[in-house]
Amino acid sequence: MTLLSVEGIRSGYGSLQVLSEVSLEVAEGEAVAILGPNGAGKSTLLRTISGLITPTAGAISFDGHDLLAMPAHRIPHAGLVQVPEARHIFPSLSVRENLLVGGTPLPTRAAREAALDDIWRIFPMLVTKRDAPAGTLSGGQQQMVAIGRALMSRPRLVMLDEPSLGLAPLVVRELYEVLRGLVQSGLTLLLVEQDVPVALSLVSRAYVVENGSIALSGTASELRESDHVRQAYLGI
Numbered sequence: 428m429t430l431l432s433v434e435g436i437r438s439g440y441g442s443l444q445v446l447s448e449v450s451l452e453v454a455e456g457e458a459v460a461i462l463g464p465n466g467a468g469k470s471t472l473l474r475t476i477s478g479l480i481t482p483t484a485g486a487i488s489f490d491g492h493d494l495l496a497m498p499a500h501r502i503p504h505a506g507l508v509q510v511p512e513a514r515h516i517f518p519s520l521s522v523r524e525n526l527l528v529g530g531t532p533l534p535t536r537a538a539r540e541a542a543l544d545d546i547w548r549i550f551p552m553l554v555t556k557r558d559a560p561a562g563t564l565s566g567g568q569q570q571m572v573a574i575g576r577a578l579m580s581r582p583r584l585v586m587l588d589e590p591s592l593g594l595a596p597l598v599v600r601e602l603y604e605v606l607r608g609l610v611q612s613g614l615t616l617l618l619v620e621q622d623v624p625v626a627l628s629l630v631s632r633a634y635v636v637e638n639g640s641i642a643l644s645g646t647a648s649e650l651r652e653s654d655h656v657r658q659a660y661l662g663i
């Protein structure tokens with residue numbers, strides 16, 4: 428079943444048009460990547476899907492809802508959450524408090540506590556840091572807090588914007604092991620990633636965005652074999 432459908436989106440900032448005719452689909456349970464160079468419009472695409480930017484053309488539907496008719500603050504309640512590029516954790520709040528912020532869409536305190544228990548199971552490395560101010564954590568741990576906060580509301584689809592940015596290779600590997608486990612347990616993921624080999628090792632399909640349009644798309648193995656991807660993104 429198609430969970431997210433983006434059709435013919437045109438979007439940008441004021442008079443600057445960034446995206447033109449962008450269409451993509453994500454099926455329930457699928458992990459899909461958006462790849463492409465700096466400035467291509469990947470973050471703009473995620474911001475448009477999560478309602479932070481209103482497109483000037485096109486349609487976006489999620490789980491049967493018309494997202495363009497929904498106020499941005501209601502979108503997480505519909506089950507779609509984004510972890511932004513800059514993470515936006517609250518540095519002076521504890522790890523636990525940061526996670527609880529993500530649980531706001533849940534109806535009861537008991538539901539939030541149960542969700543929190545799940546986050547400690549997903550990210551056991553955060554347990555000993557639960558009462559530490561989030562700003563004192565390492566970059567990798569802060570990224571885990573940002574992802575954990577998004578998972579707190581038990582979303583149907585999570586969008587991650589460059590989770591590996593600024594992290595050491597070993598930390599990226601650890602983070603992606605956790606993401607792999609989440610995908611295997613059924614999480615639907617739309618991932619923007621600059622690290623193409625790492626992204627293609629996780630997802631089943633990907634779209635390549637260049638100059639605000641989808642330049643090509645295919646399964647992870649098709650893209651690994653593509654001459655364009657090999658030359659432009661894999662350095663082969």
Ligand SMILES: Nc1ncnc2c1ncn2[C@@H]1O[C@H](COP(=O)(O)OP(=O)(O)OP(=O)(O)O)[C@@H](O)[C@H]1O
Pocket residue numbers: 440443445463464465466467468469470471472621
């Ligand atoms: N808030 C903004 N106001 C005006 N222009 C913006 C804004 N954010 C991004 N842009 C411009 O929109 C274009 C696409 O930017 P975007 O951030 O979507 O690229 P990206 O693919 O996410 O790149 P990166 O890999 O560097 O994160 C760029 O030309 C950028 O300068």
Ligand SMILES: [Mg+2]
Pocket residue numbers: 469470471512588
């Ligand atoms: Mg970006």
